[in-house]
Amino acid sequence: MAPRTFGRYGTHFGITSLADGISRQVEAASDSFSATFLEPSLRLGITGMARAGKTVFITSLVANLLNRARMTGLAAQAEGRILATYLQPQPDDTLPRFEYEDHLAALTGPKPHWPDSTRSISELRLSFRVRPTGLLGGVTGPRTFHLDIVDYPGEWLLDLGLMDKSYAEWSADTLARMEGRAYAQSFLDAARAARGTDSFDEPAAQELSRIYTAYLGEARTHGISDVTPGRFLLPGDLAGSPVLTFAPLPPEEKPARKGLWREMERRYEAYKARVVKPFFTEHFARIDRQVVLVDALSAIHAGPEAVDDLGRGMEAILQAFRPGRNAWLTQFLFGKRVEKILFAATKADHLHHSQHPRLTAVLDALLAKAVSRADFAGASTSSMSIAALRTTVEETLTHDGRQLDCVRGRLADGREAAFYPGELPEDPSRITRGFQAGDKWLDGDYRIMNFQPAPLMLKPGEGPPHIRLDRAAQFLLGDRL
Structure with missing residues (x-):
C-alpha cells in the first residue's frame, strides 16, 4: 500500500513524525522514572x-x-x-x-x-x-x-481534527455548515466568485482570508464554537503570514497547478504541518x-x-x-x-x-x-x-402569585438585580435532540444575564x-x- 502523504510536506512530515514519536517515548520513560522515584x-x-x-x-x-x-x-x-x-x-x-x-x-x-x-x-x-x-x-x-x-484556547484543540482532513474535505464540510447562515453570505458569494481562478493573486487571497476571518468572528458571537482554523481569531505573531492567509473554496475537478485553489491547499497543509503539529508535539x-x-x-x-x-x-x-x-x-x-x-x-x-x-x-x-x-x-x-x-446569591420572590427561584447579582453598571431565567426542561432531549423548522425553542421562556464579580x-x-x-x-x- 502506498504511504499516505500530506501535500508537499508529506515525506518530511512522515520522517519527523517518527523521530518525534521516538523522542516522546524516551521522554515518557523519563517522566515515568521521575514520577516513581522523585x-x-x-x-x-x-x-x-x-x-x-x-x-x-x-x-x-x-x-x-x-x-x-x-x-x-x-x-x-x-x-x-x-x-x-x-x-x-x-x-x-x-x-x-x-x-x-x-x-x-x-x-x-x-x-x-x-x-x-x-x-x-x-x-x-x-x-x-x-x-x-x-x-x-x-x-x-x-x-x-x-x-x-x-x-x-479551545480553538487550538479543535484544530487537531484538521490533521485527518484534506483541504478539499475541510472546505466541503465548512461550506456546507455555512449554508443558511445569513452572516456567512458575504463569504459564500466571494468563494463562489473565486472558483476556477487559474492564476494566483496575493491581494485576492488576502481579501478572501479577511472575509472568512470576519465570518468566524460573527459565528462565534452567534454561539458557534466550530471556528477552525483556530489561529485565525487568535493569530498572535503569525498575523498576516501566508500560513494564516487561506480560506475554504468550492471543489474543482482539475484545479490549475498555479491557480488559487492549489495555493490555498498548499497553505492549508502548511498550517497543519507548521502550526497544528507543533502544538500537539510540544x-x-x-x-x-x-x-x-x-x-x-x-x-x-x-x-x-x-x-x-x-x-x-x-x-x-x-x-x-x-x-x-x-x-x-x-x-x-x-x-x-x-x-x-x-x-x-x-x-x-x-x-x-x-x-x-x-x-x-x-x-x-x-x-x-x-x-x-x-x-x-x-x-x-x-x-x-x-x-x-x-x-450571585439565591432568593425566592413572589410574582403574580407564583414563587420564583431567582438569583441576584451585580450588573455591568454596578446595580444589583434579581433575575429569573426560566426553567430548563426536565427532559434534556428537548434541547439536544435537534429541532425542525417550526419547533418552539424552550417555549421562549429561557434567558441569561451577564453578571459581574461582586x-x-x-x-x-x-x-x-x-x-x-x-x-x-x-x-x-x-x-x-
Missing part, C-alpha cells in the same frame, strides 16, 4: 471555547488550593493530609507564565472585574506537601506533588488530565443551531483525546493517553441550585451523543455544573466562593493526593 507531577490541561471562563477557572482553582477552607469536597483536604501548597517556577522555560496574581487582583480587588481572556498558551506550577495514607505515610513521611496547569501530547469548560447556558440561549454545534465541538474534542485512531497520532503517543477528562458546564451561579441537575443532564446528553459519534474509548470522563467564581470579604484561609470547584478538583487530582 517528586511526582501531573500535567493538567485547561481549555474551552471563547467566554467559557478558562482564566477565571484557573485563577479560582489555584486560589482555592492555596487557601482551602472552601474545598471540603477534596478528600485530602477534608482528611487533613495537605500540609502546605505553594507556587513554584514552572518547568517549561519557553512558555509564558499564567498571570495568576494579576487575574486574582482583577477578581478580588476593590473594583472587581473579569480578567482578560485566554489568547495564547501559558503555564503555572502549584506544589503540594502531602502526608500519604496508610503504612506508606509512616514509612516515607510527607511527600511533594507538583501540579502543572496548562491553559490554552504541548498537547504531554497532558495527563484535561478540563473542558463548556458554556452550555449561552448555547442554549442562542438556540438549537448553537447547541448542535456545541455537540459537534465536543465530538471533535473527544476525537482529539482518542489515541490510536490515527496513525500520525499513535506515532507520537506510544501508548500514552489522557487519563481523565472533565466536561464542566460553567456559570452555574446564573441558575438557582434547583436547576443545576437539569443543566448537568443537558451536558450529559450532549456528551453521550458525542461519545457515540466519536467512537471514543479510553479516558475516564465526567461532567458537572460548576461556577469557578460565584457571582466585591469579596474573604476570611483568612478562604479562597473565592465557588460552586463544586472542590468536586472538580477531587475528580481530577484526588487519587494523586
